Amino acid sequence: xxxxxxxxxxxxxxxxxxxxxxxxxxxxxxxxxxxxxxxxxxxxxxxxxxxxxxxxxxxxxxxxxxxxxxxxxxxxxxxxxxxxxxxxxxxxxxxxxxxxxxxxxxxxxxxxxxxxxxxxxxxxxxxxxxxxxxxxxxxxxxxxxxxxxxxxxxxxxxxxxxxxxxxxxxxxxxxxxxxxxxxxxxxxxxxxxxxxxxxxxxxxxxxxxxxxxxxxxxxxxxxxxxxxxxxxxxxxxxxxxxxxxxxxxxxxxxxxxxxxxxxxxxxxxxxxxxxxxxxxxxxxxxxxxxxxxxxxxxxxxxxxxxxxxxxxxxxxxx
Amino acid sequence: xxxxxxxxxxxxxxxxxxxxxxxxxxxxxxxxxxxxxxxxxxxxxxxxxxxxxxxxxxxxxxxxxxxxxxxxxxxxxxxxxxxxxxxxxxxxxxxxxxxxxxxxxxxxxxxxxxxxxxxxxxxxxxxxxxxxxxxxxxxxxxxxxxxxxxxxxxxxxxxxxxxxxxxxxxxxxxxxxxxxxxxxxxxxxxxxxxxxxxxxxxxxxxxxxxxxxxxxxxxxxxxxxxxxxxxxxxxxxxxxxxxxxxxxxxxxxxxxxxxxxxxxxxxxxxxxxxxxxxxxxxxxxxxxxxxxxxxxxxxxxxxxxxxxxxxxxxxxxxxxxxxxxxxxxxxxxxxxxxxxxxxxxxxxxxxxxxxxxxxxxxxxxxxxxxxxxxxxxxxxxxxxxxxxxxxxxxxxxxxxxxxxxxxxxxxxxxxxxxxxxxxxxxxxxxxxxxxxxxxxxxxxxxxxxxxxxxxxxxxxxxxxxxxxxxxxxxxxxxxxxxxxxxxxxxxxxxxxxxxxxxx
Numbered sequence: 072x073x074x075x076x077x078x079x080x081x082x083x084x085x086x087x088x089x090x091x092x093x094x095x096x097x098x099x100x101x102x103x104x105x106x107x108x109x110x111x112x113x114x115x116x117x118x119x120x121x122x123x124x125x126x127x128x129x130x131x132x133x134x135x136x137x138x139x140x141x142x143x144x145x146x147x148x149x150x151x152x153x154x155x156x157x158x159x160x161x162x163x164x165x166x167x168x169x170x171x172x173x174x175x176x177x178x179x180x181x182x183x184x185x186x187x188x189x190x191x192x193x194x195x196x197x198x199x200x201x202x203x204x205x206x207x208x209x210x211x212x213x214x215x216x217x218x219x220x221x222x223x224x225x226x227x228x229x230x231x232x233x234x235x236x237x238x239x240x241x242x243x244x245x246x247x248x249x250x251x252x253x254x255x256x257x258x259x260x261x262x263x264x265x266x267x268x269x270x271x272x273x274x275x276x277x278x279x280x281x282x283x284x285x286x287x288x289x290x291x292x293x294x295x296x297x298x299x300x301x302x303x304x305x306x307x308x309x310x311x312x313x314x315x316x317x318x319x320x321x322x323x324x325x326x327x328x329x330x331x332x333x334x335x336x337x338x339x340x341x342x343x344x345x346x347x348x349x350x351x352x353x354x355x356x357x358x359x360x361x362x363x364x365x366x367x368x369x370x371x372x373x374x375x376x377x378x379x380x381x382x383x384x385x386x387x388x389x
Numbered sequence: 390x391x392x393x394x395x396x397x398x399x400x401x402x403x404x405x406x407x408x409x410x411x412x413x414x415x416x417x418x419x420x421x422x423x424x425x426x427x428x429x430x431x432x433x434x435x436x437x438x439x440x441x442x443x444x445x446x447x448x449x450x451x452x453x454x455x456x457x458x459x460x461x462x463x464x465x466x467x468x469x470x471x472x473x474x475x476x477x478x479x480x481x482x483x484x485x486x487x488x489x490x491x492x493x494x495x496x497x498x499x500x501x502x503x504x505x506x507x508x509x510x511x512x513x514x515x516x517x518x519x520x521x522x523x524x525x526x527x528x529x530x531x532x533x534x535x536x537x538x539x540x541x542x543x544x545x546x547x548x549x550x551x552x553x554x555x556x557x558x559x560x561x562x563x564x565x566x567x568x569x570x571x572x573x574x575x576x577x578x579x580x581x582x583x584x585x586x587x588x589x590x591x592x593x594x595x596x597x598x599x600x601x602x603x604x605x606x607x608x609x610x611x612x613x614x615x616x617x618x619x620x621x622x623x624x625x626x627x628x629x630x631x632x633x634x635x636x637x638x639x640x641x642x643x644x645x646x647x648x649x650x651x652x653x654x655x656x657x658x659x660x661x662x663x664x665x666x667x668x669x670x671x672x673x674x675x676x677x678x679x680x681x682x683x684x685x686x687x688x689x690x691x692x693x694x695x696x697x698x699x700x701x702x703x704x705x706x707x708x709x710x711x712x713x714x715x716x717x718x719x720x721x722x723x724x725x726x727x728x729x730x731x732x733x734x735x736x737x738x739x740x741x742x743x744x745x746x747x748x749x750x751x752x753x754x755x756x757x758x759x760x761x762x763x764x765x766x767x768x769x770x771x772x773x774x775x776x777x778x779x780x781x782x783x784x785x786x787x788x789x790x791x792x793x794x795x796x797x798x799x800x801x802x803x804x805x806x807x808x809x810x811x812x813x814x815x816x817x818x819x820x821x822x823x824x825x826x827x828x829x830x831x832x833x834x835x836x837x838x839x840x841x842x843x844x845x846x847x848x849x850x851x852x853x854x855x856x857x858x859x860x861x862x863x864x865x866x867x868x869x870x871x872x873x874x875x876x877x878x879x880x881x882x883x884x885x886x887x888x889x890x891x892x
Contacts, residue, residue: 108794109431110718115725118435137795141586142569146796149585177574225846231574251846253839254572259717263654263710267525270843282709285732358727 096159096335097132103325104155104163106147108140111257112195112276112361113323117164119355120192120347129346130339134162143230144169145179152181157328159335162189167322171378172232175386183375184329187336190343191324191366191374193356196294196317197238198280198305200265200287201272210246210290210311213272217248225251225270227261232386235261235274238293238319240385242274245313276321277301278360293319300362318381322364324371340368391735392514395743398443399751407444408748411451412755416763418452419459422595423789425472427715429456434722442726442738446745449722451752453715457694458502458756465494465687466770467782469599473590473659473828474694476821477666479598480546481679481686488682489622491768496629497684498691499760501640504633505692506753508644509651509699513706514746520700521707524652529840530854532655534863536833539660541870542667543826547680547819551878557818561826564588564806565834572838583798590659592790592799593806593827597820599786600807606775606782626761632684639669639689647696654704654712655836659828663821665693671873699749706730706742 103121107113114136121134139147148163148170155161165188174182199210207213217224228235231254239252250272255261258276265273266286280289281301291308292298294317298305308315325343327336346352347365356363366374398404411433418429429452437445460471465482478498485494512520527535543558544551567578568587579585633640646665650656669689670679679686702719704712709731711717723730726741734742770778790803810820844853854860 108714108717109428109434110714110721115721119725122438139794139796141794143574145569146586146794149582150796223846225843230572251842253842255839256572256835259711259720260655263525263704264528266708266710267528269528279709282729282731286708355725359724360729 096338097130099160100133100135101130101159102135102137102161104147104151104161105136105138106140106144106151106164106166107138109138111140112278113164113166114138115359116193116323116356116361119359119361120352122355123349123351124346126346129342129349143173143233145173145177148173149180152179152185152328155328157330157332159327159331159339162325162327162339165322165324165326166234167324167375168237168319168378168382169233169321171375172237172382172386175379175382176232183379186326187329187331188368188371188375189325189327189336189339190347190368191322191364191371192347193323193361194364195234195276195278195321195323195362196292196298197234197274197319197321198277198292198302199238199242199272199290200262200275200280201290202265202268203286203288204268205271205288207272207290208288210308210313213290214246214248217246217250221249222251224248224272225253227253227255227264227270227273228275229258229261230254230256234319234321235276237382237385238274238315241293241315241319242308242313244385245308245315274319277362281360293317298362300357301360318378318385322366322371322374324366336368344368391739392743392747395740395747396751398740398744399447399748404444404447404744404748407440407448408451408752408755411448412455412752412759415452415455416459416462416756416759419456419471420462420767421789422463422469422471422599422785423591423792424456425460425591426453426456426474427718428793429453430715430722431718434718434725437722438725442728443741443744445722445726446741447748449719450745450749451755453719454506454695454698454749454752455756455759457698458499458506458691458760460694461498461502461687461691462495462767465498466491466767467599467778468602469782469786470594473594473824474662474697475690476594476824477662477690478687478694480666480690480821481681481683484680484682485684485687486768486771490624490682491771492622492765493624493629493632494684494687495764495768496624496626496761497633498687499757499764500630500633501636501643501688501692502695502760503753503757504640505644505647506695506698506756507750508692509648509696510746510750510753511699512648513699513703514750517703517707520652520703524654524704524712525708525710526859527653527655529836529843530857531859531863532653533833533836533840533854534860534867535650535653535656536829536836538863538867538870539664539825539829540833541867541874542663543822543829545670545874545877546663546667546822546825549680549819550817551874553818554822557813557820558822558826561823561828562830563826564593564823565827565830570834572835583801586794586796586798588802588806588827589790589793589799590824590827591793592803594824595786595790596803596805596807597810597824599782600804601811601814601820603779603783603786604808604811606779609775623765626764633688636685636688638672639685640692642669642672643689643692644696647693648700650693651697651700652703652712654710656832660825661697662690662694663825666690695753706734707732 105114124130124134151163262275264270418424460475461478464470464475464479468483470476482494544555547554643665647661650661670676701713704710705716790799844850
């Protein structure tokens with residue numbers, strides 16, 4: 072039985088990827104390291120996008136999620152880049168710009184050169200939010216107040232050198248005012264301090280802010296276009312005349328370690344993209360309030376390089 | 390009274406089946422060292438993928454409730470708390486087991502858990518709209534003072550010596566600083582890569598409690614001592630229940646303190662048990678018997694940690710803000726079914742939300758029934774000869790600390806801390822204050838750092854931390870706690886001198 076599946080899988084691979092390679096990869100379950108704790112957005116989405124992996128037309132084997140949380144993702148990624156196997160049985164989830172910014176700012180064992188992207192499944196842009204009772208009704212209100220009171224406007228976000236922090240730095244640069252960043256232990260506590268009035272504003276995930284929209288004012292979105300699915304009325308910073316692009320968007324996807332054979336990378340990048348496009352995956356992501364953005368390996372390689380160049384410049388000024 | 394309508398949804402055969410599976414599963418997972426309630430819920434979420442939302446949530450709610458109480462089983466029988474919430478239970482529970490009262494301790498633990506739990510859920514049902522906004526009002530300065538209040542307890546937690554208690558707590562605070570600091574991202578004391586991730590609380594908890602226990606069991610060698618085992622006196626459930634109800638003070642303090650601490654996002658229900666244990670001792674006329682097998686201590690700790698369950702969901706269900714790690718995991722479980730918690734949860738998904746809450750209410754009772762049923766059987770664990778029990782616990786300890794985040798480093802950290810604790814216990818130190826230090830350190834530190842950043846943008850550090858009604862009230866509580874401990878210590882020394890005993 073297993074042999075026939077293997078033969079089928081190989082044949083399908085030949086047809087799909089167009090690359091010939093011997094062997095019957097994968098013949099046992101594949102693990103996916105998630106550098107964040109269970110229940111967080113990355114973990115939750117990783118479980119959804121891999122739930123159909125065992126189907127013949129995708130990997131033919133289930134994907135097992137292994138959580139290695141700690142230090143903003145550094146623990147899991149350090150482990151992965153230095154100790155994971157390169158036989159295609161160990162995958163990991165990446166978060167851009169987090170891991171790239173960390174590799175620039177800290178001594179990490181990972182950087183874009185020793186990891187190989189497979190495919191991207193999602194993109195969660197950062198949004199600027201204030202409490203429902205805040206006097207600020209627009210980005211301009213906030214900027215006007217901050218101009219009169221430099222350094223007095225507190226803005227919460229999830230930690231240093233994560234998407235929220237990058238967006239904060241860009242907003243500060245584009246508006247030319249001095250704001251005060253208050254790092255938190257994660258997106259949820261950062262949003263809590265906006266809702267509880269401990270800080271004046273916050274940079275947070277679109278998906279989480281969308282869920283709390285009854286108690287928030289969402290002022291702007293740090294992306295190139297509006298989010299038509301969830302927040303069609305919220306303008307982008309660009310529309311408002313501030314030069315903030317999509318560099319802070321939290322991209323999530325799957326990668327392997329460098330040194331993994333090319334045939335396996337080709338097999339995975341062809342199959343995984345198809346797996347992300349599965350109807351059940353799309354439906355489950357939508358009801359979970361998580362925006363899908365599927366990108367192929369080549370697109371991700373370009374995106375990683377662009378982020379690396381951009382972040383190097385942005386973080387050099389600090 | 391809307392919640393009454395939905396009891397019928399819980400009482401269908403399918404729902405009751407999931408409730409039963411969740412409860413039993415939660416008890417077993419909770420009793421396994423290393424599998425905290427957060428882990429137990431996370432492990433069960435994949436099973437709910439294909440269930441109907443209400444039934445999936447029943448399973449998760451029941452597991453959450455019963456795993457909190459399940460952690461007391463190993464705390465009482467083996468002196469290894471299943472989760473940080475059960476540390477205070479081990480202090481008196483294990484002493485009771487040593488006296489042959491293991492069955493009684495377990496029975497009292499389940500009865501008081503259920504009472505505290507039901508009170509907590511009732512608070513969730515009736516006071517949620519009132520309390521949600523109040524709970525969000527706790528900012529960094531308040532959480533900082535709450536952590537300091539916890540620190541003031543450290544010294545007196547170990548009844549034997551205040552100085553050693555404080556020293557051990559200070560070591561805990563230091564251990565907590567190892568690894569990356571979560572706010573600024575700076576590395577501290579990481580001389581080996583095994584410490585990169587810092588010291589995980591669960592791994593530390595297992596090591597500090599279990600390893601000294603295992604070594605002590607094996608120390609006896611093949612002498613008579615190793616064949617001798619603890620006795621288990623039979624104890625009627627009815628008598629235990631009556632005794633729990635005779636400890637109204639402990640029940641009251643436990644439930645109230647547990648509810649309040651559970652409500653505050655970020656305070657961590659982990660300290661609810663310890664704070665109410667300490668409060669109960671301070672108000673009890675039998676305070677000298679605490680730590681030596683006083684059942685009041687078990688009642689206070691267990692009613693508090695289950696009372697925390699309901700209120701910890703208040704900010705999650707109404708504002709979509711998870712107040713505790715377990716609530717964060719539950720949020721994932723809700724989202725996967727397309728249920729967005731928030732202000733309109735009870736209007737849009739009333740059936741699912743109320744069925745979930747009602748199932749937790751029934752789950753508390755079911756947990757008590759199952760718990761009481763297994764209490765006498767479980768108590769027989771202490772009849773197992775140490776030569777067999779010790780290796781079994783070692784396996785559980787290694788497995789449990791590895792399971793937390795699939796990391797061998799955690800196992801090394803667990804073993805190292807445990808070995809160190811064995812020698813420290815020889816000179817009169819104890820594990821509980823150290824674990825409390827490890828738990829409180831990060832809460833105090835990160836909130837101080839955040840508070841300082843916010844204060845610099847505002848009116849300055851002094852104004853931020855020392856003004857405002859809530860800050861002043863919390864500072865007053867801290868001072869009162871310290872003053873009380875000092876007064877007790879002075880009085881005890883004077884008594885000792887009058888009696889002519891050793892100073």
